[in-house]
Amino acid sequence: MHHAQNLIICEHCDSVYQKRKLLRGQVADCTVCGAVLERHQWIGVDGQFALIVASLIVFVIANVSPIVTLKLSGMAEDTTLWGAVIAMWNDGAQIVAVLTALTLFFFPLSQLMIFAWVLWFARDGRRAPGFAEAMTALVRVKPWSMIEVFMLGTLVAVVKAHTYFDVVPGAGIWAFGFLTVLITVFSSHDARHLWDVTGDAKA
Structure with a gap:
């Protein structure tokens, strides 16, 4: 063995x-x-857990804060990610709304929560309950987390909208940008090393 x-x-x-x-x-x-x-692996388990906690905090900020504010003729309108999802649903684009919610909220949140779960126990050299299933879920969920694609699309949309409106970036877009950096840093690590640094949890 x-x-x-x-x-x-x-x-x-x-x-x-x-x-x-x-x-x-x-x-x-x-x-x-x-x-x-x-x-x-240039960041230890404790450092990775800290990154995940920071990512979860930024994730909450990104989802509750306005992404951009559009101003025209003294009028201003802003929206959050969920405001955009609801607007798409009401406009008849239900499929796009569901895909947006899944790839920008549910899948990224699932990925962060699963990582937080396994790293919480890994800090003590233990494997979390359901460790094997959690590691399998991470492999399956990761390709569906598309925050980086969202950031690129948002930046393109902001540049185009600036032709017609005064566009003011909101806290949400800055949070998504910071979240993209955190996820990129964390993705540079291979989660498989957790098999090597942990042992079976004791009953």
Whole structure:
């Protein structure tokens, strides 16, 4: 069993390798298909948990604060993410509204909450209850979290809207921008290393 823990399998071509300790900035690649096998984890478990807590706080701010304020002829109108979702629903774009809510709220929130759950126990070197299921869920949820795409689309929309309105960025858009940075930093870490730094929880 101990020998098996020192092996790493490429998830793309099933090639098996002996694990080696990586130095800062190093990445292990599969020699067969070129896929990334493992990255050096430059932030410890405590640091990752702190990032997740910060991300959750910023996530709440991003969802309750106005994204932008549009001004025209002395009139001003602002909206939050959920205000935009409700407006799309009322305008008959129910499918777009549901997809927006899923990819910008429910999936990102699920990803953050699952990470917070497993990291809370990992700080003590333990595996959280339902650890295997949580790790599987992270793999399935991650591709559907599209906050980065939302930020790019919002920036394009703000630039175009500026032609017709006075556009004032709200706290929500700044929070989403900061959240994008936090998620990018956290995504640079391979969650699979949690299998190595944790052990089965004691009953």
